[in-house]
Amino acid sequence: MNKHISDKVINRLTLYHCIxxxxxxxxxxxxxxxxLASLLKIDDSxxxxxxxxxxxxxKSSVGYSVRELRTSIEKNLGFSKNKKAFIIGAGNLxxxxxxxxxxxxxxxxxxxxxxxxxxxIGKTVNNKLxxxxxxxxxxxxxSNVDIAILTVPRQQAQAMADFLVNANIKYIWNFxxxxxxxxxxxxxxxxxxxxxxxxxTYNI
Amino acid sequence: MNKHISDKVINRLTLYHCIxxxxxxxxxxxxxxxxLASLLKIDDSxxxxxxxxxxxxxKSSVGYSVRELRTSIEKNLGFSKNKKAFIIGAGNLxxxxxxxxxxxxxxxxxxxxxxxxxxxIGKTVNNKLxxxxxxxxxxxxxSNVDIAILTVPRQQAQAMADFLVNANIKYIWNFxxxxxxxxxxxxxxxxxxxxxxxxxTYNI
Numbered sequence: 353m354n355k356h357i358s359d360k361v362i363n364r365l366t367l368y369h370c371i372x373x374x375x376x377x378x379x380x381x382x383x384x385x386x387x388l389a390s391l392l393k394i395d396d397s398x399x400x401x402x403x404x405x406x407x408x409x410x411k412s413s414v415g416y417s418v419r420e421l422r423t424s425i426e427k428n429l430g431f432s433k434n435k436k437a438f439i440i441g442a443g444n445l446x447x448x449x450x451x452x453x454x455x456x457x458x459x460x461x462x463x464x465x466x467x468x469x470x471x472x473i474g475k476t477v478n479n480k481l482x483x484x485x486x487x488x489x490x491x492x493x494x495s496n497v498d499i500a501i502l503t504v505p506r507q508q509a510q511a512m513a514d515f516l517v518n519a520n521i522k523y524i525w526n527f528x529x530x531x532x533x534x535x536x537x538x539x540x541x542x543x544x545x546x547x548x549x550x551x552x553t554y555n556i
Numbered sequence: 557m558n559k560h561i562s563d564k565v566i567n568r569l570t571l572y573h574c575i576x577x578x579x580x581x582x583x584x585x586x587x588x589x590x591x592l593a594s595l596l597k598i599d600d601s602x603x604x605x606x607x608x609x610x611x612x613x614x615k616s617s618v619g620y621s622v623r624e625l626r627t628s629i630e631k632n633l634g635f636s637k638n639k640k641a642f643i644i645g646a647g648n649l650x651x652x653x654x655x656x657x658x659x660x661x662x663x664x665x666x667x668x669x670x671x672x673x674x675x676x677i678g679k680t681v682n683n684k685l686x687x688x689x690x691x692x693x694x695x696x697x698x699s700n701v702d703i704a705i706l707t708v709p710r711q712q713a714q715a716m717a718d719f720l721v722n723a724n725i726k727y728i729w730n731f732x733x734x735x736x737x738x739x740x741x742x743x744x745x746x747x748x749x750x751x752x753x754x755x756x757t758y759n760i
Binding site: 359391448452458459506 | 561567571574575578595633634639649655656658659662663703727733735737743745746747749750753754756757758
């Protein structure tokens with residue numbers, strides 16, 4: 353992965369990947385740029401341009417080979433790079449993410465969930481243990497985990513981020529509607545749900 | 557809302573909005589573009605440029621008035637425009653979204669959840685009823701709801717989208733990892749979680 357692929361292209365490539373997965377299940381062997389474009393309501397020249405960054409070889413007169421194109425997206429976007437992570441907060445959102453089996457396929461390996469509520473600790477979700485948050489610092493260094501997926505209530509988000517930073521977490525995928533204050537060497541990825549929603553509805 | 561505000565600017569404005577909400581809770585009256593910029597690790601000239609689209613008047617030598625800036629973001633992004641929606645699927649993700657009280661503040665009014673599982677129907681989540689999916693067509697026309705938030709399992713996503721389209725739903729906020737095929741007059745907003753994650757981790 354030496355070349356740079358822009359965020360917008362990565363976003364579209366993962367959507368093509370979803371379509372290709374569907375097509376494989378339906379046992380369809382070939383797909384054209386027009387079919388991909390029409391499902392996403394974009395121009396097919398855009399699709400061809402996106403696919404051209406992949407050095408994908410499976411193109412024939414009947415279209416792209418579904419399997420080869422999918423493999424080629426996975427290679428280029430680093431699906432096989434194992435990214436170990438913890439989920440912080442075993443509420444509904446934490447549980448939903450823990451149950452999301454697709455993550456594994458994208459190289460995201462969720463090792464455990466953490467919570468502060470005694471009644472949740474020791475239970476499992478989708479074969480992942482819910483652990484006491486105080487065990488995190490020890491476990492993150494032992495298992496070499498530096499990604500945390502933050503799903504705690506808004507009021508606890510900053511205090512929990514401070515705790516995670518102290519435990520050497522370097523990347524926080526932030527699902528809380530809070531802008532976290534973290535040191536320079538820590539990255540926060542904001543899953544800005546309401547920002548997305550307002551973008552969508554702005555022109556309605 | 558006549559002027560055009562780009563998606564990236566809308567995204568940042570909602571993040572400023574989160575910060576301003578925190579500051580109001582902490583009873584801080586003024587905030588500078590530098591403070592906003594440093595929390596988001598961006599340049600403060602960017603922050604000033606974003607805020608300049610708002611026609612915000614609350615700027616003084618000590619910074620922006622926190623309350624006025626927040627109100628001005630809300631006005632420009634249409635927070636007060638009431639957007640009625642249904643959640644389709646009362647699983648963990650559907651429940652998490654139903655419990656997310658922030659939605660109301662952004663003008664997103666979730667009227668009810670829908671599911672096919674008999675044991676869930678009739679229960680309430682955060683004062684919202686879980687109803688039988690077969691009641692949706694009637695209710696959507698009665699209550700004038702044209703936004704559906706889709707959180708069903710991937711395997712059921714397309715069939716459910718077809719059902720929603722038949723029930724005159726015009727906007728689908730799609731949380732499933734599926735690219736939905738819908739008619740021209742229906743908009744799908746893909747909440748592409750794995751696309752976002754791969755963007756974040758691409759350069760790690």
